[in-house]
Amino acid sequence: xxxxxxxxxxxxxxxxxxxxxxxxxxxxxxxxxxxxxxxxxxxxxxxxxxxxxxxxxxxxxxxxxxxxxxxxxxxxxxxxxxxxxxxxxxxxxxxxxxxxxxxxxxxxxxxxxxxxxxxxxxxxxxxxxxxxxxxxxxxxxxxxxxxxxxxxxxxxxxxxxxxxxxxxxxxxxxx
Numbered sequence: 001x002x003x004x005x006x007x008x009x010x011x012x013x014x015x016x017x018x019x020x021x022x023x024x025x026x027x028x029x030x031x032x033x034x035x036x037x038x039x040x041x042x043x044x045x046x047x048x049x050x051x052x053x054x055x056x057x058x059x060x061x062x063x064x065x066x067x068x069x070x071x072x073x074x075x076x077x078x079x080x081x082x083x084x085x086x087x088x089x090x091x092x093x094x095x096x097x098x099x100x101x102x103x104x105x106x107x108x109x110x111x112x113x114x115x116x117x118x119x120x121x122x123x124x125x126x127x128x129x130x131x132x133x134x135x136x137x138x139x140x141x142x143x144x145x146x147x148x149x150x151x152x153x154x155x156x157x158x159x160x161x162x163x164x165x166x167x168x169x170x171x172x173x174x175x
Contacts, residue, residue: 010040017062024058039063042110053113057121057173060108064171071159071170075152081174087149094143096135100156104174120174124163129170133160
């Protein structure tokens with residue numbers, strides 16, 4: 001998708017973006033960039049203003065919301081960052097070597113200016129999804145002692161299934 005698309009597609013993304021996402025794009029207005037400008041620069045591979053990495057991260061989120069499928073994240077939403085370590089430790093106890101913080105710390109699937117704070121972005125490509133799905137398929141997730149962790153891991157396993165079924169990658173954002 002990056003490096004292509006016309007103004008009509010950019011306008012569609014702006015129209016479909018939730019108000020809270022558009023508000024996050026506003027900081028680039030300091031240099032005269034509208035949300036549409038930021039999205040257009042991202043989509044067309046145009047030079048991006050290096051001081052507004054977060055705006056481009058939010059533009060990526062708007063693109064993902066517009067062109068992708070938002071998956072159920074009920075058991076991950078609203079959690080503090082330390083929850084990733086809790087899930088990682090629980091998975092380790094059942095022999096699964098996976099750090100779920102990589103879902104939001106591995107970086108953007110496209111080149112963006114540096115983002116020092118939020119949003120944190122991570123992604124898995126199809127190869128990584130297949131590999132991770134195999135690891136979880138071989139694990140006895142019923143051995144997870146904590147019901148909340150088990151539900152969060154079930155969400156993750158469902159994300160992997162949906163991505164495999166659709167032949168897509170997974171992009172995650174953390175605030």
